[in-house]
Amino acid sequence: MTIKEFKNNFIYQLSPVYPQTEIDTFFFYLIEEYLNLQRIDITLQPNFEISSENETLLNKALARLKKEEPIQYILGKTEFYGLPFHVNRHTLIPRPETEELVEWIISEVKEIRTNNQTKSLSILDIGTGSGCIPISLKVNIDNSTICAIDVSEEALKIAKHNSDLNNSLVQFLNLDILKADSLNVFTKKTTSDEIIKFNIIVSNPPYVRNLEKIEIKNNVLQNEPHLALFVEDDNPLIFYTKIADLAKKHLSSDGFLFFEINQYLGSQTVGMLHQKGFKNIELRKDLFGNNRMIKANL
Ligand SMILES: C[S@@+](CC[C@H](N)C(=O)[O-])C[C@H]1O[C@@H](n2cnc3c(N)ncnc32)[C@H](O)[C@@H]1O
Structure with a gap:
């Protein structure tokens, strides 16, 4: 699956649950975390092929987001006062x-x-x-x-x-x-x-x-x-x-x-x-x- 295809499906699946701006934020967080890609990379390489291993990870995250689980728990981390913090349930x-x-x-x-x-x-x-x-x-x-x-x-x-x-x-x-x-x-x-x-x-x-x-x-x-x-x-x-x-x-x-x-x-x-x-x-x-x-x- 290409990154463009994944993004289209990601937006389609999450639109009933979240506003578009939030979906975009989630998408970029996940792409950065799992594929080590930045926003600009996605614009420059829309046909970047996601490995099946990473596709599985991304789809698991998508399923959790659909259930309204906070992105911070999915990634297991957040930022506070400019510092990194791990978080869990x-x-x-x-x-x-x-x-x-x-x-x-x-x-x-x-x-x-x-x-x-x-x-x-x-x-x-x-x-x-x-x-x-x-x-x-x-x-x-x-x-x-x-x-x-x-x-x-x-x-x-x-x-x-x-x-x-x-x-x-x-x-x-x-x-x-x-x-x-x-x-x-x-x-x-x-x-x-x-x-x-x-x-x-x-x-x-x-x-x-x-x-x-x-x-x-x-x-x-x-x-x-x-x-x-x-x-x-x-x-x-x-x-x-x-x-x-x-x-x-x-x-x-x-x-x-x-x-x-x-x-x-x-x-x-x-x-x-x-x-x-x-x-x-x-x-x-x-x-x-x-x-x-x-x-x-x-
Ligand atoms: C609102 S959270 C604040 C967590 C963190 N300080 C923050 O600002 O994100 C309240 C915290 O109080 C802890 N807590 C609840 N009851 C407590 C108790 N009886 N004694 C000590 N800590 C307690 C909870 O486990 C939780 O971590």
């Missing part, structure tokens, strides 16, 4: 909104460092998934010690792999944050009463209420881990309140708490932090204009 696919949160943290660190150039920083990410937040922070923040937690052992396997892939040292730990009374799990000083302190605690925890499932696209609902996404309708801030309580104990006095939040729960989340005694609470919108991020300190 145990890890949420990192979102552009989360890149904005990382950007905010990095710019805050620049502020901190203008006053104290050599300050070493300890950072904790709660609910790390693919490890996209701690790894991109480690790559971009010198002189930092970075820890990350997830309840999913499978997600942590991918996060550790991504840490190696990006040559960045992050300490990962399997922990159910909802059951944790303390974050001293990261310290080896078992005899000491000393409480471990972080300069930055960040989290993008599960925050989609079950009642919002009707708004969630099929490809997300059927493929991405529900453990990473959903919370009960009657307690949607369960992770935020727990993390805020732990942060009160484990955030350094000049430290910052950063959250990615549910766009519909901005004022409730701010209210909860206020009630717990956090100060300078700043709510920011994402690139789509939705309330999406919070920064606060003690």
Whole structure:
């Protein structure tokens, strides 16, 4: 089969499911991944013959796309903050909104460092998934010690792999944050009463209420881990309140708490932090204009 023939069939099969622009994007991703060809090569060589082995691979990917499986899971990888990340069905696919949160943290660190150039920083990410937040922070923040937690052992396997892939040292730990009374799990000083302190605690925890499932696209609902996404309708801030309580104990006095939040729960989340005694609470919108991020300190 020639590449032109494959493309025609690809468009024909996927048109009922996706808009044309998305189909084009998928096509070029797959051609690059499996045939090592760029867009220009396809224009110049429309009659390029695809080997039967590669045709099988491409058709398998096509069948998965028809079932609305995300292209990132099919390729097993994505990009976040300009870095490569492997993903699978145990890890949420990192979102552009989360890149904005990382950007905010990095710019805050620049502020901190203008006053104290050599300050070493300890950072904790709660609910790390693919490890996209701690790894991109480690790559971009010198002189930092970075820890990350997830309840999913499978997600942590991918996060550790991504840490190696990006040559960045992050300490990962399997922990159910909802059951944790303390974050001293990261310290080896078992005899000491000393409480471990972080300069930055960040989290993008599960925050989609079950009642919002009707708004969630099929490809997300059927493929991405529900453990990473959903919370009960009657307690949607369960992770935020727990993390805020732990942060009160484990955030350094000049430290910052950063959250990615549910766009519909901005004022409730701010209210909860206020009630717990956090100060300078700043709510920011994402690139789509939705309330999406919070920064606060003690
Ligand atoms: C919204 S995802 C965020 C993943 C990643 N940080 C990102 O931004 O792409 C939430 C993560 O929290 C983890 N998680 C869910 N319940 C948890 C719990 N009780 N304790 C720790 N992590 C939990 C999930 O496994 C998932 O990786």
